[in-house]
Structures are given as C-alpha cells and as structure tokens.
Amino acid sequence: MKILISSHAFAPSIGGIETVSGLLAAEFFRLGHPITVVTQTPAESADDFGYPVLRQPSVGELCKAIKGCDLFWQNNLSLRTLWPALLISKPVVITHQGSYCRAPTGTDLVQRLKLAIVGHTTSVAISEAVAACFATDSTVIHNPYDARKFFLAASSEEPSADLIFLGRLVSEKGVDLLLGALAILRARGLFPSLTIVGAGPELTAMQEMAAALGLDDQVTFAGPKRDEELVGLLRRHKILVVPSRYDEPFGVVALEGIACGCAVVGSQGGGLPEAIGPCGQTFPNGDVNALAQALEALLLAPNEQERLLAHAPQHLAKFHPATIAEAYLNLFRSKLS
Numbered sequence: 001m002k003i004l005i006s007s008h009a010f011a012p013s014i015g016g017i018e019t020v021s022g023l024l025a026a027e028f029f030r031l032g033h034p035i036t037v038v039t040q041t042p043a044e045s046a047d048d049f050g051y052p053v054l055r056q057p058s059v060g061e062l063c064k065a066i067k068g069c070d071l072f073w074q075n076n077l078s079l080r081t082l083w084p085a086l087l088i089s090k091p092v093v094i095t096h097q098g099s100y101c102r103a104p105t106g107t108d109l110v111q112r113l114k115l116a117i118v119g120h121t122t123s124v125a126i127s128e129a130v131a132a133c134f135a136t137d138s139t140v141i142h143n144p145y146d147a148r149k150f151f152l153a154a155s156s157e158e159p160s161a162d163l164i165f166l167g168r169l170v171s172e173k174g175v176d177l178l179l180g181a182l183a184i185l186r187a188r189g190l191f192p193s194l195t196i197v198g199a200g201p202e203l204t205a206m207q208e209m210a211a212a213l214g215l216d217d218q219v220t221f222a223g224p225k226r227d228e229e230l231v232g233l234l235r236r237h238k239i240l241v242v243p244s245r246y247d248e249p250f251g252v253v254a255l256e257g258i259a260c261g262c263a264v265v266g267s268q269g270g271g272l273p274e275a276i277g278p279c280g281q282t283f284p285n286g287d288v289n290a291l292a293q294a295l296e297a298l299l300l301a302p303n304e305q306e307r308l309l310a311h312a313p314q315h316l317a318k319f320h321p322a323t324i325a326e327a328y329l330n331l332f333r334s335k336l337s
Helices: 016-030 059-068 079-088 109-118 175-187 203-212 227-235 252-259 272-279 288-299 302-309 312-317 321-336
Strands: 003-006 035-039 053-055 071-075 092-096 122-125 161-166 194-197 219-223 237-242 263-267 280-283
Touching (some): 003 016, 016 071, 035 059, 059 079, 071 079, 071 321, 122 321, 161 175, 161 227, 288 302
Parallel strands (some): 071 092, 161 237, 194 219, 263 280
C-alpha cells in the first residue's frame, strides 16, 4: 500500500504532531509500505529517513505525489494539501489532533470549512474527548509514544526527586497552579522538590512567582531537554505533574512519564485521563486545592505510587507505535477494499 502522509510540521521541527508522524511513518515503512511525507517544514540537512520527504512542494509536485499514492493520510487537517486529493478522488483519512475541534465563532471561515470537511471524510480522533467534539463519527486511535526512547532501564536507580513538569511555559499549561499547590503543601509541612523542564514566554513570570512564594529552595527551572537527558530526568523523579488549565486533546507526555517510572497527576478535562489511565490520578482543571490534595496523597503513600505503576506495562502496550500503526493500517485497508 503506497501511503502519502501530510504532516504540516515534521522533523527537524520538534513537537507532538512531528513526533507522531515520524513514529508512524517509520512503522509503516518498516512493515514494507512505500511512504512519502509532505510537509511545510524546511530541511536543515539532507534527509536520511529511508523514504522521501517532500518539503514545501509546488502544486505540481503535490499533485504528482497524490496521484502516485493509494491512500492519503493527513495527520491533522491541512487545507493546503487536501484540495488536490479531493479533486483527484483519492481515499483520504484525516486524524484530528484537537486544534480545530472547538465550535467556530463569528466569521471564522477557515474553522467552518474544516468542520464541514470533517463531516465528509474518514475521521480519526486521537481521544474519545476529541471524537466528541465532532458531529460525525470518528474512529478513535490514540497517539503513540516513542517506546524505543522512553522506558525504565533495568539499571535505573530508585527515583530520588519528587515532582517533574514537562512542557511549554505558557499559561494554559498551568505551571502557576503547580507552584500554588507547592505553596499549600509547604504550609502543611511538606517540601517536595519540583523540576520544571521546558521554556516559553511565562518563564520569567514563573521564576518570579516561585521566588515570591518562597519556593526557591524546592524548584529547579531546568530549561528544555531532549532525548537521553530528558529520559534520565524522568527516571529520577517519582511523579509527573500535568496541570493543564485547558482540556488537553490527549497527552503523550503522560505516557512518556509512565514509561520512565513516574506516576502521573493530571487535570481531568479532555483526553488526558485516557493517556494517564490507571497509572495516576486526576483533579478538576484549575483547582489548585484539589491538585495539592492529590500530590499530598501520593507523596505520603509511596505504596500507592507502586500500585499505580503496576498497571504500566499493560497500559503502555496499547500505545506502542507498532500497535497504533496496525490500527491505522487496518483502517486504511478498509478504505481500499
């Protein structure tokens, strides 16, 4: 089966969609399916994926690629690359990552057009929460995590640090809630360490907030980390906190933390609870007191952390790239039969 993949952002760009597209392209290719990726991300050096990557293709190059494929998979809807496939009448499957699942307001013509297209194409949603955003039926196929990179090595030492946050430092990710929860715990005589991994426009504000709350001796701003350094940090911590204020469409970061031995405390809106599964606890979005209570319960009960993580192997198996790739291939075959 010749599969054309549209991923608006792709390596060397770093992000969730880039990671998912790369993992599944590699799995499809490993299983013997000819793969071509179409992206708007420019190259920093010569590509060495084993399959072709068309970067910022012309209309002619895009049409040629679509004509040559058996099926066109869009990892998130891209109007820029979709229209030739509709004219050429190629089978199209679109995965919705959640960026346009909100109801349109005012004269948001692009949003309205995307939602109209969703109603007339084969849809995949990355969580039950995203599927519920659309009037049309969607097949739910969760995003995979990189099982080759994120795992708990046999030689890993017992975690020595308490809490870790991983993500962009923007208001919607709720780092201020996490700092507020630490202040509540401090007033109760609990002083867990917190490592904040990431960068973003809220960095200075969060550093100032930590200082104002008297948390300087507990909080470390580690900056952005990747690959082995990130994995090592996750392995050294007991609890990954995902305190998002908004409804996360899914939450691959929770899978990465679980794979490295972290129990997870995350907000309960959206698809994040589907990623956390039985390996952590959730709290109402934006509720700093509930977050503090959930953290306190886990910090004071290490046996509960062990109980939660006992479910990890079975839970993570559902999100292995090979498992997710096979779910996609089964759907693709059904569209070609």
